[in-house]
Amino acid sequence: MGQVGGLVSKHMIRELKTEKIADIRIFEKPWVKIQESLITSVVDTFERFSNQDHRIIIFSGTEQPQDPNNLLNLCRSLFRLINKIRTPKQIFTAGGYHVPHMSGTQQVFAVAIVNNIILSSKEKRIEIFSKEIEIITWFNGLIMTNGLIMAVAEEMGFDAIGLLETYPR
Secondary structure, eight states, rough: OHHHHHHHHHHHHHHTTTTEHHHEEOOSOOOOOEEEEEEEEEEEEEEEEEEEEEEEEEEEEESOOOOOHHHHHHHHHHHHHHHHHOOOEEEEEEEEEEETTTTSSSEEEEESHHHHHHHHHHHHTTEOOOOOSOOOOSSSOOOOOHHHHHHHHHHHEEEEEEEEEEEEO
């Protein structure tokens, strides 16, 4: 989810020829949109796509819930669906990592909930995110949604890896 993760999921949706299986709409923004003098609610839409041949479910959205309870409920509803249809065994997340004063080229780093995924990532020459951050929030780097998805994945018995692309603030 989000702008960076959305690029990844849109690419995968197109390349893996998935079909949309569900939409989730959240009305949580405390503002409205005015277009041609008409006021409409601001609605965040999150989409679920699937391809049974590839045994994959893709969850995508261009926004992220601002309310922590909405975000947690969204993550749990996703995993209830995954448990119901028993498709994937491993969860991948994609998002951005804000670097305040970035110099050089952008990089992709991996984080995971189990050590064997980290070791596997190292073998595949994926950089490992080794900076210590105690709490994942909007403001200190890792995008909250990816961290929470991984935590809920662990709670529900799935392995998870997060791929984070660096970009300047």
